[in-house]
Amino acid sequence: RPRVLSGIQPTADSFHLGNYLGAVRNWVTMQETHDAFYCVVDLHAITAGHEPEVLRRRVRVSAAQLLAVGLDPERCTLFVQSHVPEHPQLAWVLNCITGFGEASRMTQFKDKSARQGTERASVGLFTYPVLQAADILLYQADAVPVGEDQRQHLELTRDLAQRFNSLYGPTFTVPAPHIVRDTAKITDLQDPTAKMSKSASSPAGIIELLEEPAKSAKKIRSAVTDTGREIIFDPENKPGIANLLTIYAALTGRGIDNLVESYAGAGYGDLKKDLAEVVVEFVRPIQERTRTFLDDPAQLDKLLAIGAEKARGVSSATLRTAYDRIGFLAPA
Numbered sequence: 059r060p061r062v063l064s065g066i067q068p069t070a071d072s073f074h075l076g077n078y079l080g081a082v083r084n085w086v087t088m089q090e091t092h093d094a095f096y097c098v099v100d101l102h103a104i105t106a107g108h109e110p111e112v113l114r115r116r117v118r119v120s121a122a123q124l125l126a127v128g129l130d131p132e133r134c135t136l137f138v139q140s141h142v143p144e145h146p147q148l149a150w151v152l153n154c155i156t157g158f159g160e161a162s163r164m165t166q167f168k169d170k171s172a173r174q175g176t177e178r179a180s181v182g183l184f185t186y187p188v189l190q191a192a193d194i195l196l197y198q199a200d201a202v203p204v205g206e207d208q209r210q211h212l213e214l215t216r217d218l219a220q221r222f223n224s225l226y227g228p229t230f231t232v233p234a235p236h237i238v239r240d241t242a243k244i245t246d247l248q249d250p251t252a253k254m255s256k257s258a259s260s261p262a263g264i265i266e267l268l269e270e271p272a273k274s275a276k277k278i279r280s281a282v283t284d285t286g287r288e289i290i291f292d293p294e295n296k297p298g299i300a301n302l303l304t305i306y307a308a309l310t311g312r313g314i315d316n317l318v319e320s321y322a323g324a325g326y327g328d329l330k331k332d333l334a335e336v337v338v339e340f341v342r343p344i345q346e347r348t349r350t351f352l353d354d355p356a357q358l359d360k361l362l363a364i365g366a367e368k369a370r371g372v373s374s375a376t377l378r379t380a381y382d383r384i385g386f387l388a389p390a
């Protein structure tokens with residue numbers, strides 16, 4: 059079976075529809091076809107400021123949501139990044155073969171550090187993509203299911219794998235991004251040319267899986283739409299309606315063409331009203347299951363401990379090889 063690895067940051071109290079449709083939904087399907095490793099990346103979550111108690115809570119909430127949307131610990135390995143010390147260990151090695159200029163060109167770093175002020179942005183934020191590369195390379199992943207915004211980080215990961223392999227001998231599988239085009243960039247409901255984002259969107263622009271469903275419905279109904287009245291799929295000229303159709307299609311399994319056909323002659327309001335209902339029906343059971351997992355934190359922590367143990371089985375072997383190749387003396 060080919061290997062897959064992906065990660066998600068516990069930087070909010072809930073994942074949003076972009077996270078789910080762009081990435082996590084594919085994690086669920088890939089656990090059937092791949093040897094799958096998924097992690098809650100808490101080391102990444104401290105790169106831009108955080109509160110300890112909030113972080114601890116969010117890691118559990120993140121794991122519970124992942125289980126609630128369908129990750130199955132019998133079919134995949136679900137773990138918390140900081141439970142596996144090989145991640146920062148390999149990241150250090152990769153830091154030493156990453157160019158300063160190369161890291162400086164990462165657009166997510168440029169955006170985030172500009173928002174925080176370059177003087178205040180942490181060195182951790184700067185080397186964030188290198189830690190991400192370590193996450194992936196430790197598991198010899200063939201594929202990495204992510205949204206469009208991670209493409210550049212995946213490019214860097216591939217470059218680092220190839221560089222290490224040519225400097226020190228074949229060590230890492232060179233991974234390919236798995237980006238499903240239709241849902242690779244879910245946009246902000248209030249600003250449909252920008253991506254839906256935990257850190258950059260206004261609350262009205264994002265649908266959170268765990269928010270009050272009535273609130274989600276209201277956000278859909280007040281989503282910014284485009285001039286004109288016709289319901290057609292035209293991302294270029296009608297990004298608002300295109301985004302709503304994308305979400306609608308993804309949540310129901312109906313084709314975009316089929317939706318467009320059935321809304322011929324109807325107004326934006328009709329589409330929004332129906333989609334609001336679809337979203338409400340979609341999140342309700344997820345919220346219920348998330349609550350069930352959170353009701354038993356001891357059991358949840360136990361699942362995560364088993365996941366970390368399984369992850370270490372793979373990551374420790376890869377790290378050992380990488381350490382050997384780079385010339386570290388093995389401890390006697």
Ligand code: TYM
Binds near residue numbers: 063065077
């Ligand atoms: P994060 O936590 O920001 O997002 C998790 C996943 O959700 C995807 N995503 C979206 N997809 C479509 N439309 C959107 N509006 C949208 N917003 C977010 C992201 O592309 C991502 O796949 N750097 C990663 C975390 C990470 C990682 C890894 C990923 C750390 N190590 C190793 C893969 C492999 C991140 O910030 O994801």
